[in-house]
Amino acid sequence: MELHDVWFVLIAVLWTGYFFLEGFDFGVGILTKLLARDRPEKRVLINTIGPVWDGNEVWLLSAGGATFAAFPEWYATLFSGFYLPLLVILLSLIVRGVAFEYRAKRPEEHWQRNWETAIFWTSLIPAFLWGVAFGNIVRGVKIDKNFEYVGSVWDLLNPYAVLGGLVTLTLFTFHGAVFTALKTVGEIRERARRLATVVGLTAAVVALVFLLWTQVDSGDGKSLVALVVAVAALVAALVANQAGREGWSFALSGVTIVAAVAMLFLSLFPDVMPSSLDEDWSLTVTNASSSPYTLKIMTWCAGIATPIVLLYQGWTYWVFRKRIGTQHIAETVH
Amino acid sequence: MDLALAPETLARWQFGITTVYHFLFVPLTISLAALTAGLQTAWVRTEKEKYLRATKFWGKLFLINIAMGVVTGIVQEFQFGMNWSDYSRFVGDVFGAPLAFEALIAFFFESTFIGLWIFGWDKLPKRIHLACIWMVSIGTILSAYFILAANSWMQHPVGYRINKARGRAELTDFWQVLTQNTALAQAFHTLSASFLTGGAFMVGIAAFHLFRKKHVRVMKTSLRLGLITVVIAGMLTAISGDTLGKVMFKQQPMKMAAAEALWDGQDSAPFSVFAYGDVSKGHNSVELSIPGVLSFLADDDFNSYVPGINDTNKAEQEKYGPGDYRPIIPVTFWAFRWMIGFGMASFAIGLAGLWLTRKKFMLPQHLRVGDDEVPHLVLFRNKALSPKLGRLYWLVAIWTMGFPLIANSWGWIFTEMGRQPWVVYGVLQTRHAVSPGVSQAEVLTSMSIFTALYAVLAVVEVKLLVKYVKAGPPELTEADLNPPTKIGGDTRDADKPMAFSY
Numbered sequence: 001m002e003l004h005d006v007w008f009v010l011i012a013v014l015w016t017g018y019f020f021l022e023g024f025d026f027g028v029g030i031l032t033k034l035l036a037r038d039r040p041e042k043r044v045l046i047n048t049i050g051p052v053w054d055g056n057e058v059w060l061l062s063a064g065g066a067t068f069a070a071f072p073e074w075y076a077t078l079f080s081g082f083y084l085p086l087l088v089i090l091l092s093l094i095v096r097g098v099a100f101e102y103r104a105k106r107p108e109e110h111w112q113r114n115w116e117t118a119i120f121w122t123s124l125i126p127a128f129l130w131g132v133a134f135g136n137i138v139r140g141v142k143i144d145k146n147f148e149y150v151g152s153v154w155d156l157l158n159p160y161a162v163l164g165g166l167v168t169l170t171l172f173t174f175h176g177a178v179f180t181a182l183k184t185v186g187e188i189r190e191r192a193r194r195l196a197t198v199v200g201l202t203a204a205v206v207a208l209v210f211l212l213w214t215q216v217d218s219g220d221g222k223s224l225v226a227l228v229v230a231v232a233a234l235v236a237a238l239v240a241n242q243a244g245r246e247g248w249s250f251a252l253s254g255v256t257i258v259a260a261v262a263m264l265f266l267s268l269f270p271d272v273m274p275s276s277l278d279e280d281w282s283l284t285v286t287n288a289s290s291s292p293y294t295l296k297i298m299t300w301c302a303g304i305a306t307p308i309v310l311l312y313q314g315w316t317y318w319v320f321r322k323r324i325g326t327q328h329i330a331e332t333v334h
Numbered sequence: 335m336d337l338a339l340a341p342e343t344l345a346r347w348q349f350g351i352t353t354v355y356h357f358l359f360v361p362l363t364i365s366l367a368a369l370t371a372g373l374q375t376a377w378v379r380t381e382k383e384k385y386l387r388a389t390k391f392w393g394k395l396f397l398i399n400i401a402m403g404v405v406t407g408i409v410q411e412f413q414f415g416m417n418w419s420d421y422s423r424f425v426g427d428v429f430g431a432p433l434a435f436e437a438l439i440a441f442f443f444e445s446t447f448i449g450l451w452i453f454g455w456d457k458l459p460k461r462i463h464l465a466c467i468w469m470v471s472i473g474t475i476l477s478a479y480f481i482l483a484a485n486s487w488m489q490h491p492v493g494y495r496i497n498k499a500r501g502r503a504e505l506t507d508f509w510q511v512l513t514q515n516t517a518l519a520q521a522f523h524t525l526s527a528s529f530l531t532g533g534a535f536m537v538g539i540a541a542f543h544l545f546r547k548k549h550v551r552v553m554k555t556s557l558r559l560g561l562i563t564v565v566i567a568g569m570l571t572a573i574s575g576d577t578l579g580k581v582m583f584k585q586q587p588m589k590m591a592a593a594e595a596l597w598d599g600q601d602s603a604p605f606s607v608f609a610y611g612d613v614s615k616g617h618n619s620v621e622l623s624i625p626g627v628l629s630f631l632a633d634d635d636f637n638s639y640v641p642g643i644n645d646t647n648k649a650e651q652e653k654y655g656p657g658d659y660r661p662i663i664p665v666t667f668w669a670f671r672w673m674i675g676f677g678m679a680s681f682a683i684g685l686a687g688l689w690l691t692r693k694k695f696m697l698p699q700h701l702r703v704g705d706d707e708v709p710h711l712v713l714f715r716n717k718a719l720s721p722k723l724g725r726l727y728w729l730v731a732i733w734t735m736g737f738p739l740i741a742n743s744w745g746w747i748f749t750e751m752g753r754q755p756w757v758v759y760g761v762l763q764t765r766h767a768v769s770p771g772v773s774q775a776e777v778l779t780s781m782s783i784f785t786a787l788y789a790v791l792a793v794v795e796v797k798l799l800v801k802y803v804k805a806g807p808p809e810l811t812e813a814d815l816n817p818p819t820k821i822g823g824d825t826r827d828a829d830k831p832m833a834f835s836y
Contacts, residue, residue, distance in 0.1 A: 047832065051449035054404065058441045064411045065434035072426020072502070079415025080769040087780045090412060091787060094405040098791060101401035105798050147423075148771040290427040291497070291504040297431060305438040313446050319457050319822055328832045 003299060004289035007070040008272065010302055012265040014066055018059035019130070019168070020257050024250075025049040025056055027176015029096070029123025032116055034173075035180065035195055040326040041188050042116055046100065047329075048183040051320050053100060055313055057093065069298050073147055073288035074272045081141065081149025082133055085156060089126045096122035127172045128165040132156065135164025138214060138264050140274035145281050147288075160213060167210045170203035171234075171260070175253045178237065182246040185325040193241055196249070200238045207234065207256075211263060218267040226263035230256050341777055342768050345417040348781040350750075352409050354743050355788050359403030361742055364478060364525065365532020365567075366396035367471040369559060371464070378464050383810060388552045390814075391807035392536070393467075397452065398798050402791065404445065409784070411437070417777060421757060421767035428494050428505045429484055432512070436480035444473030456813055456832065457823045478528070479521050486517035488758050489749070490585040496761075503761065519581050523574035527677065527745065529567035531738035534680045536560030537687060538735020539803050544708050545728035549806040551706050561688040568681025575674070576631065583632040586759055588646045588659060589752035592666040594628055595621075596642045603628035603640035606667075654760070661754045669748035677741035683734055690719070690727060 028049050036042040049056075068075040079086055095118050103115035139160050142151035177196035181189050211227045219227070237252035268274075272288050275281035289295065370393045377385035411433070414422045422430075447469035454463050487494075492514045493507035505511070540557035543549045583590045595618055596603055605627035610620040626636035633640075641649075643660055650659040690711040701710045701718055710718035711727055719727065757764040818824045 047453075051453040052446075054449055055442065055446035057408075058437060058445050061408065061411050061441055062434070062437040064415075065430065065437035068414065068422065068426055069430030069434040072422055072430055075415045075426060075430070076419035076422040076769075079412055080417070080419035080772050083416055083772055083776050084779070086412060086416060087783070090409055091783065093408050094787065094791075097405035097408075098401055098794075101397065102794065102798060105398070106801070146770075148419075150771065290430070294427050294431055294505045294508075297505070297508050298434060301431075301435055301438060305442075309438070309442045309446075313442070316446055316450055319450065320453065321822060324832070330832070 003292055003295040004070070004285045005270075006299060007066075007289065007295055008265070008269060008285050010299075011063060011067055011070065012261065013306075014059055014063035015265075016258050016261045018056070018063055019172075019261055020254050021056035021059055022053070023127075023168075023172040023257055024175045024179040025053040026123045026127040026172045027174065028180060029119045029176070030127065030173050031176055031180060031192070031195070033120040035177070035188065035191055039112070040329045043104075043329045044184055044188060044324050044326055045180060046103070046119070047324050048180060050100070052313075052316060054097070055316065057097070060093075066298070066302070070290055070295060071272055071283075071285075071288045072290060074283055077143060077147050077149055077273055077283060077288075078137070081143070081151075082136070082156065084153045085129050085133060089129050092122040092125045096126075124169065128169045131165035131168030132161045134168075134264055135161030135210075137273055138164075138218065138268055140271075140276040140282070142277050143273065143275035143281050143283065144277065147281070147283060150277075160210075160217075163206065163210045163213070167203070167207045167260070170199060170206055171253075171257060174200040174203045174237075175250075175257060178241055178246065178249045178253050181241070182250045183323055185323040186327075188325070189323075193244070193246075196241050197238065200234065200241065200253075204231070204234050204238065207231065207260065211260065214263065214267055219263075220267070223263045223266040226259045226266055230259035230263060233259060339774060339778070341772065341774055342765050344774065344777040344781055345768050346764065348417060348777060348784065349413065350747070351781070351785055351788070352406065352413065354746060355792075356403070356406040356410060357742060357746060358739055359399055359406065360478070361524075361528035361531040361738070362535060363396070363400045363403045364471075364474045364528040365563070366392060366399065366535070367467065367474050368529075369532055369536065369563065370396050371467040371471045372559070373555075374464050374467055378460055383815075384551045384555055386810060386814060387807040388556055390810075391552065391802075392556070394802050395539075395799060397448075398795060398802065400448065402795055406788070416780070417769055417772065418757075418767050419769035419771070421762065424502050424762055424767070425758060426502070428487060428491075428503050428511065431505060431508060432480045432484040432487075436477050436484075440473050440477035440480060442473075444470055444477060447473065453832075456818060458817075458821060459819055460817045462821065463817065475525065478525060479517075482521045482524055483512050483517040486514060486520050487511050489520070489582075489753060490514065490516040491758055491761050503758075515581055516585060519574060519578040523571065523578045526567050526570035526574050527738065527742055529563055530571050530677065530680060531742060533560045533563030533565075533567055533684065534735050534738050537564060537684060538732050541728040541731035541735075542803065543806060545725065545732065547708055550708055552807045554705070554709065557687075557691065561684050561691065564680065564684030565688050568678070568684055571677060572681070575677075579631055580633070583640070586753065587641050588643065588650065588661070589666065589749070590632065591641060591643045591646055592661050592663050592752055593670040593748065594640075595663055595667045596628065596640060597644050599639060599641040599645045601629070601639050602626045602637045603632070605631065657755070659755060661752050666748055666752045669744045669751065673741050673744040673748055675741075676737040676744070680734060680737040680741070683730060683737075687727065687731060689713075 028045055032042050032045050036045050064075070067078070099115040099118040099122065103112055103119070106112070136156050136158075139158070141149060142155060144150045174196055177192050177199055180192040181196060184192065208231055211230060215224060215227055233252045233255035237249050237256060240249035240252055270285050271282045272285060273283040370389055373385050373392060374389040376382070377389055447466045450458065451463065451466040451470060454466060458466070491503070493505060493510035494503045495506050497504045511517070536556055537560035540553040540560055543553040544557060579590065594603070594606060597618065602625060604623035604625045606618075606621050606623040608620070608622040610618060629638045629640055630636050632638065643663065647659050651657065690713060691709045692712070697712060698716055701712055701716075703709055711724045712718050718724070753759055755763050755765070757767045
């Protein structure tokens with residue numbers, strides 16, 4: 001295994017971390033509209049992710065920065081090619097971050113309601129668009145011999161990619177619902193579990209179709225294993241949720257996300273961004289990667305930093321391990 | 335195509351707008367994190383309530399500010415790929431590494447511990463909670479260092495070679511990229527300017543309350559801390575600016591000649607206080623200058639030779655081929671002056687304040703005040719300023735608290751515009767750095783949306799700041815004074831409301 005292969009794996013790890021973690025906080029953001037009935041319930045939902053969403057989002061920045069450093073050509077083609085969808089994602093993430101931080105800073109109801117609406121849409125839109133983006137990456141897009149994307153924005157909205165968007169959207173919402181069931185107490189917890197069943201079943205159907213499509217298109221033996229794991233874990237998560245085993249359910253929905261992302265990267269390798277115009281114009285781990293020296297330094301950095309990050313982020317979850325209910329929301333707190 | 339709307343021009347405008355905007359929040363975040371951490375340390379060590387109230391007050395303003403810093407920072411991480419894909423392809427091997435380090439080491443630190451700090455008041459024992467804000471502070475400084483090292487490489491590329499076959503720059507010595515003198519000088523200068531910014535912010539807001547004789551005890555402490563920060567950071571900013579200037583004279587002579595609108599090289603070169611020039615003819619029509627000072631700035635020697643714009647342009651043409659290697663002279667000239675002017679004005683106001691509000695033991699008996707009284711402003715030994723002049727000082731401090739922000743912005747405009755036409759000095763020109771596949775319409779769209787959104791958010795942010803500034807430091811509650819002793823919070827009362835709620 002050469003260094004650029006190692007980095008292909010590491011980039012996959014960073015994206016997996018991002019989708020696992022921000023996946024449930026996107027989901028919780030979406031649930032603020034679907035699940036919460038009143039103001040205190042919204043606060044409960046938002047507080048379950050309050051201390052952690054910002055740290056979760058850094059996984060995206062790390063994936064971006066690491067792609068820039070390890071695969072400059074991939075970074076350049078991807079972000080200049082998927083210009084408008086990425087713009088929409090960035091705008092969403094800007095508004096979303098501000099919404100979390102500013103919502104409680106004024107007591108007026110319309111102020112809070114506006115930010116809540118913002119949280120819903122800015123969670124839903126990126127949850128969908130990341131799936132579209134990855135669908136396109138795996139399927140291949142129009143890349144010319146200079147590694148420039150020459151398609152239009154409409155080419156990106158093809159059925160396969162849109163289906164991919166629906167997979168991430170439903171899967172993240174399910175992930176968020178089981179997270180809510182795990183982190184809350186009281187009536188909202190029961191409703192979260194019921195909603196999780198509905199969303200989870202939808203996610204299972206959509207994901208199965210999408211992953212089978214991927215398998216037929218570009219899969220091999222390894223990706224088939226990942227597919228089976230993803231679908232089995234999702235079914236198991238639904239069963240656990242039904243049985244009221246919330247910790248298991250959340251862990252298993254996490255496994256689904258990990259396996260699904262793994263499957264996408266497995267069917268991608270050794271390409272990083274295939275060209276649909278000519279196989280020779282595809283970006284691969286070899287022609288898109290940095291020099292061995294840079295990759296070596298980056299490997300040291302990631303090898304030391306990532307475990308430490310996992311330790312202190314894990315510790316954060318432990319500090320905030322208590323369930324939250326409406327009784328924990330003080331009257332005086334906005 | 336109309337040049338004003340060339341993709342390069344639009345991409346540059348977008349980078350300029352989003353970066354200058356982002357950098358309004360960065361220096362405040364860096365300095366307020368450390369100052370808040372300092373105040374909280376004082377609370378933990380002395381248990382004086384004024385320190386805890388100050389921590390909560392400045393901490394709130396810090397949070398309102400860092401939220402904007404974080405979200406506008408996301409754009410920076412992706413903008414290179416979006417608008418500058420050829421730049422990314424060419425330099426990614428070198429430039430990407432410090433960016434990735436920044437994310438993996440600094441951003442994770444910052445954003446994880448900020449969450450712990452915000453929500454941790456009733457979940458963490460006092461000292462661990464304090465450690466969290468220090469971690470945030472360390473994160474902000476590390477982050478600044480990595481990104482400044484990356485920027486320094488654009489100013490003065492080192493530790494790389496050109497790989498002709500792959501058509502790109504490749505890293506050969508990462509340590510050199512991180513520790514070259516440009517990076518050290520730039521980090522020193524930027525960090526001290528950041529503390530000048532936070533100090534002036536603190537002084538201005540404390541002055542606002544003292545002017546109205548409100549929250550005196552907390553605000554007197556804050557004023558003192560702010561003034562000391564302004565004076566120390568102001569001095570360091572001047573010293574590091576001088577260092578950075580000398581580095582620049584060697585590494586980018588064109589930038590410094592342009593900063594001075596010095597058209598022709600000369601011995602004992604003057605520093606112009608004011609100049610109005612004719613770029614097409616290559617000379618100044620009006621000029622007011624102090625002889626010898628520029629030579630001193632460049633070389634510590636009043637008589638040394640400093641090359642001018644015309645000589646440097648000719649030298650670069652010989653080295654890099656035909657072309658115009660001059661930046662826009664009026665922009666560099668005035669940006670340089672405004673940077674120094676606004677920064678040093680802030681420093682002077684802080685210095686005056688520190689003297690006027692000096693401590694009890696330096697004052698005669700009748701001018702000393704108690705803890706809850708607004709200090710007299712004492713100019714000479716025995717006499718306080720008249721009430722009118724006293725009020726004037728507070729007003730000046732309030733109205734100039736944004737000066738360092740202006741200075742910072744012009745500083746960045748100067749250093750980035752002064753490097754043009756290069757994006758990586760001597761290696762890659764800006765016009766070769768843009769994304770060839772991105773259309774004019776796409777850049778125009780994103781630029782307009784970012785500008786509009788940023789404008790709206792600026793209004794929201796400033797209104798919130800004003801609201802919380804006016805509200806003053808909060809009263810302390812039972813829970814504030816009895817922090818938990820166990821990680822995860824005490825189990826005394828499981829249904830106790832959370833200390834912080836979004």
